[in-house]
Amino acid sequence: MIFLLSPASLFLPEMLMASKLTFLTLSTLPNKPHHHSTKLHPLPLISSRLNVSKDPTILNSHKILDQSSNALKTASLSLTAVTLPFLLDQKDVALAVDGEFGVFEGRTFALIHPIVMASLFLYTLWAGYLGWQWRRVRTIQNEINELKKQVKPTPVTPEGTPLEVPPSQIELKIQQLTEERKELIKGSYRDRHYNAGSILLGFGVLEAVGGGLNTWIRTGKLFPGPHLFAGAGITVLWALSAALVPSMQRGSETARSLHIALNTLNVLLFVSQLPTGFDILLKAFEFTKWP
Template sequence: MNAMATTINLRAAPVRLAGKATVRRSASLRRPAGRVVAKAAPGSSEPAKSESSVETGRLALLATVASNPVLFGAQEAFAKGGEFGIFEGRTMALIHPLFLGGLWFATVYAGYLGLQWRKVRTVGEEISELKKEIPAAVPAAVTANGEVEAAAAPSMTAAQVETKKKIDELTAERKELIAGNYKEKHNNWGSLLLAFGVTLAVEGGMNTYLRTGKLFPGPHLYAGMAITCLWAMAAGLVPEMQRGNQKARDLHIALNCVNLALFTWQIPTGLEIVGKVFQFTSWP
């Protein structure tokens, strides 16, 4: 009934009574039945007609609201008061937790892709170091007659033979890693995280403000702010990483590890907020 009364007050149009007196329908609904609104000459039938007009307008408004479920339930669907429409409803409030849940899995996957790409470099460096332990092959020799003698295979110890096997295994593994195209995939997923993560972080705070008229400083909000900053800092290191700066690479990995830890720690507080959304809002 509160929603209906508010809707009537906001949407009711003026009702013109007998003579030149004009009142709003919302006021006429609050006017006690039987009260004469306009004065008329003694013995005239104008007061009865005026009262009849008010009653007719009241019934018309009640019929309009009762036949429109959207207007009747508007106030119940929004937590703050309804002035922002569907942006205060449950549907918009659930966008933030739903998509950020997907971004948590995207963060884990992007980290996996990054580590696989890093392994391409580290395996290559390991192969280069192991090759130093293998004696170089004797180059082919040319005889006095102009014939080319086959290159003599270098003599290797048992340890060097094992090293040679390990080099072959690492070489095959590196080829598979390169074929996985992990560098491009990691860059693509990192870009998606930055774009959607920052957007959803801003959307979450804005939605809370629209629903309640304020923000709630606390662990969830502070962690979200830190995660957003870490996304930006990790992305800012990419140019130096592309130049081969190892310190930038290590810092990039460290920042993203802290980011994932905060993201994971934020899940319980986020679920508490989702529970409050279901408690204090309605569909849509």
């Protein structure tokens, strides 16, 4: 024999489990006297609100519609019963302390942030050096052009033959700057500075967020203060400096000057973080254990 299951019967296991969960949760709540009771009235069937025809085909379709409506009502009640315990019982929600995160609360994970940020501080200085060398490649040509304007014409004989005279100080300076520029071009400082800035932006933002996340994992909260605010400022300055790159590539001197100013401020904020970061590192050693 083939048994046909109605849509409502498919939700029977969920109803039984949800009822048990709700009963267990509600049984722990304090009993308070109620001075009034609410009487629930069943909702009328959908077919009762419609002008149902006597046609058997139409009657059958409305019967199926009523069964589907009852199934949806049962499903909504079961979902409410399942979620109700989670809404009522919030006192045991785990915070980010007491070992719930295992090794992520240990000393090894806590040391990642200071080690990475100290490395990024040194890398920031290196990226600044590369940027300054690339700027030197561009500005040295301007110096050469200005010096060439000061070079006096070579004296010639009455016949028009140039006289052989030793080079002037200005000409020697031009030769020196020209050789220096050739060496700077060989260093590929433009590409190296761009790559260093990209690495600094990516790892810097990642570890800036990771440092706050690590603090929350170990303590369950963040600590607003100079270190946190300076770190947020550094992250913003990284983003602003990177946003100026398209204008710099189009030759905007204003964007280049602003880029240098923002990164100088970035280094100063980085330096201000070193003492507070060292204090936090000592606290991490005090309140964490290996691993």
